[in-house]
Amino acid sequence: MSGLFLGGFSKESEIELMDKTSNPIEDKPIYHGASSYYRSIGTIYLGDRGKGAATIMGGTGRISGIALLDGRPLSGLKLRLFLNMEAFSQWVETDENGLYTVNVPFGSYSINGYEFDIAVANDVLSGKVLSANSTQYIEKIFVNETDNREGLEFEFLTPIEKYTTNAIFDAEGEVLLKWASVDNAEYYGLHITAKKQDIDEDERYIIGWPDIPKLKTNQINISKYINKFPTGYVFDYHVFAYTGEDNYINSTARNYENFDFKLYGLTRPSS
Numbered sequence: 001m002s003g004l005f006l007g008g009f010s011k012e013s014e015i016e017l018m019d020k021t022s023n024p025i026e027d028k029p030i031y032h033g034a035s036s037y038y039r040s041i042g043t044i045y046l047g048d049r050g051k052g053a054a055t056i057m058g059g060t061g062r063i064s065g066i067a068l069l070d071g072r073p074l075s076g077l078k079l080r081l082f083l084n085m086e087a088f089s090q091w092v093e094t095d096e097n098g099l100y101t102v103n104v105p106f107g108s109y110s111i112n113g114y115e116f117d118i119a120v121a122n123d124v125l126s127g128k129v130l131s132a133n134s135t136q137y138i139e140k141i142f143v144n145e146t147d148n149r150e151g152l153e154f155e156f157l158t159p160i161e162k163y164t165t166n167a168i169f170d171a172e173g174e175v176l177l178k179w180a181s182v183d184n185a186e187y188y189g190l191h192i193t194a195k196k197q198d199i200d201e202d203e204r205y206i207i208g209w210p211d212i213p214k215l216k217t218n219q220i221n222i223s224k225y226i227n228k229f230p231t232g233y234v235f236d237y238h239v240f241a242y243t244g245e246d247n248y249i250n251s252t253a254r255n256y257e258n259f260d261f262k263l264y265g266l267t268r269p270s271s
Helices: 118-125 223-228
Strands: 061-069 078-083 099-104 107-116 138-143 149-157 167-170 176-178 187-195 204-207 219-221 234-242 248-251 261-264
Touching: 061 107, 061 138, 078 099, 078 149, 107 118, 107 149, 138 149, 204 223
Parallel strands: 061 149, 167 261
Antiparallel strands: 061 099, 078 107, 107 138, 176 219, 187 204, 187 234, 234 248, 234 261
16 A cells, blocks of 8 residues: 655655644745845745645654854754655754754655744844855755765854945935945945835845946945936845855845835836
């Protein structure tokens, strides 16, 4: 008699499954690339593909990973992995060394995403960003009885501080954006997005690299790009710091609660 098959494991092979996830996915991501905490009841990184997925309730195989905050072990982070695009692992917590281990049946797995417990994430990660150096999926691993398989590695950072926030500029004058300098940064990348101030909607890309070249200092006057900005929006800017070898160091956090700057006197209509 065949059982419920989920990627590389079946219900009869030392596994029991739940019918639903404990936290349905209904809102925006907590983390999406380098972004800060968002008011949400929970989501996996790769969107809502885990909604209604089963949960793996046991196994003697192990998938392990680590969570760091500003280079130090992060304990108490509660998470679960999304496996083979079909099922979640059980919830686990990182220990005092930042390590976590999920138990699964032996077999072949892809790690397609993850979910953080919102209450815990809001407590230990509020205002932090997820480093672009984190691993957010693994295409294929094989779990056997001999050793732990490497899982996702999460690196969280205190973001680059923005000095220009909630600012109002005349579009015909100087529009100077400033942020804190970053140790060992050879250059900064910057892009700008637009959003409606009183409407909760996705941001709209306005301008970035290569139109705005690599920046050697921690500020820029964007007056020369004003013709790119439409009326009817407020704007956020996003900064990314890199080494001379183009390795990511850190980034700013997204401004969900307000805006970074507003421009008066714009003439380009919204499309």
